[in-house]
Amino acid sequence: MSITIVTxxxxxxxxxxxxxxxxxxxxxxxxxxxxxxxxxxxxALPAHDLLFLPRDITQPKVMSAWVRAIERGDIDSVLAVRDEAVLGCAAVIRDPHSWSSHVAELRVLAAPELRGSGLGHKLAREACALAIERGAEKLVARMTVDQRGAIAVFQALGFKPEALLGKHVKDRQGLTHDLVVLSQDVARFEAQMRAYGMGEALGG
Ligand SMILES: CC(C)(COP(=O)(O)OP(=O)(O)OC[C@H]1O[C@@H](n2cnc3c(N)ncnc32)[C@H](O)[C@@H]1OP(=O)(O)O)[C@@H](O)C(=O)NCCC(=O)NCCS
Structure with missing residues (x-):
């Protein structure tokens, strides 16, 4: 079945x-x-790759909660698949009842064997486009400061560092990690794209 989201x-x-x-x-x-x-x-992902996520998605009950959030419409999630194997995913998370209902958080994951292939860029662009279609005015993405690939992917989309949260994440060994929050203002982003004649930069 093919689903088309039209705006x-x-x-x-x-x-x-x-x-x-x-x-x-x-x-x-x-x-x-x-x-x-x-x-x-x-x-199958290294534990460090999941540190940017507040919940442990390797747990079946967390996955069930993710699916329920998709069904409620609080999360849009896109999968990258080949031969039914999941190779990556992107998620757009919104909280329509909070004071940040205009903000969407973007999350992206790519299989380690495909890193550097451009899949992360494609998934991040897809998440941006979906969030904008859903009416988000501000986009944020968070990651530990050593996730260089993630920072590169979002900076290529014009995201800028907005906050650094020191020792904000504790891993399973009890070690703390700093978290960076990158953000992008949708109106400014769209104006930049129009100025460069790239109105469809997030398409396809
Ligand atoms: C973020 C992630 C999805 C990127 O996936 P990817 O398929 O490797 O992404 P791409 O191939 O499209 O691009 C990676 C970019 O990061 C750069 N990069 C990758 N590793 C890097 C490193 N260690 N240091 C600096 N740059 C790095 C690549 O050079 C590339 O930049 P370029 O396009 O200018 O060459 C992937 O690294 C991942 O799943 N990480 C773990 C989860 C995570 O941190 N998610 C982000 C939180 S929202």
Whole structure:
């Protein structure tokens, strides 16, 4: 089944095939039926890759809560899949009832064997585009300061460091890590894109 999200500015169609230096990959929306495959993907990741997430998505009950949040419409999640194996995912998290209902948090994960292939960029762009379609006015992404790939991906999309939270995350060994929050103002971003004649920069 192909689902098209249509807004005044542009539309996104799922499933959709994109190419990275590692070949073609299908992007499609995540649903309840994907919980097992996403859990397997998460459980295969190095623990450090998951430090930016406040909840441990390697736990089945956390995955169930993720699926319920998708069904409620609080999270939009896109999977990168090939031959039914999950190779990456992007999520747009909003809290429509909070004082930050205009803010969307973007989360991106790529399989270690595909790092550097451009998949992370594609997923981050997809998350930005979905968040903007959902009406977000401000986008944020957080990661530990040593996640150089994540910082590179979001800075390439114009995100700037907005906050550094010292010793904010504690890993399973009890070691603390600093967290950086990058952000992007949607109106400024769209104005920049128009100025550069790149109104469809997030398309495709
Ligand atoms: C963030 C993540 C999705 C990026 O995936 P990816 O497929 O490697 O991303 P891309 O190949 O599109 O781009 C990676 C960029 O980071 C750069 N990069 C990767 N590792 C790097 C490092 N250790 N130091 C500096 N730059 C690095 C690459 O050079 C590339 O930049 P370029 O396009 O200018 O060459 C992936 O690293 C990941 O899953 N990390 C763990 C989870 C995480 O931190 N998520 C972000 C929180 S929102």
């Amino acid at each position: 005044d500015s542009f539309s996104r169609t799922y499933p959709r095939t994109v190419t990275s230096s590692e070949g073609s990959i299908v992007l499609r929306l995540m649903g309840a039926e994907d919980a097992g495959a996403v859990l397997a993907f998460a459980q």
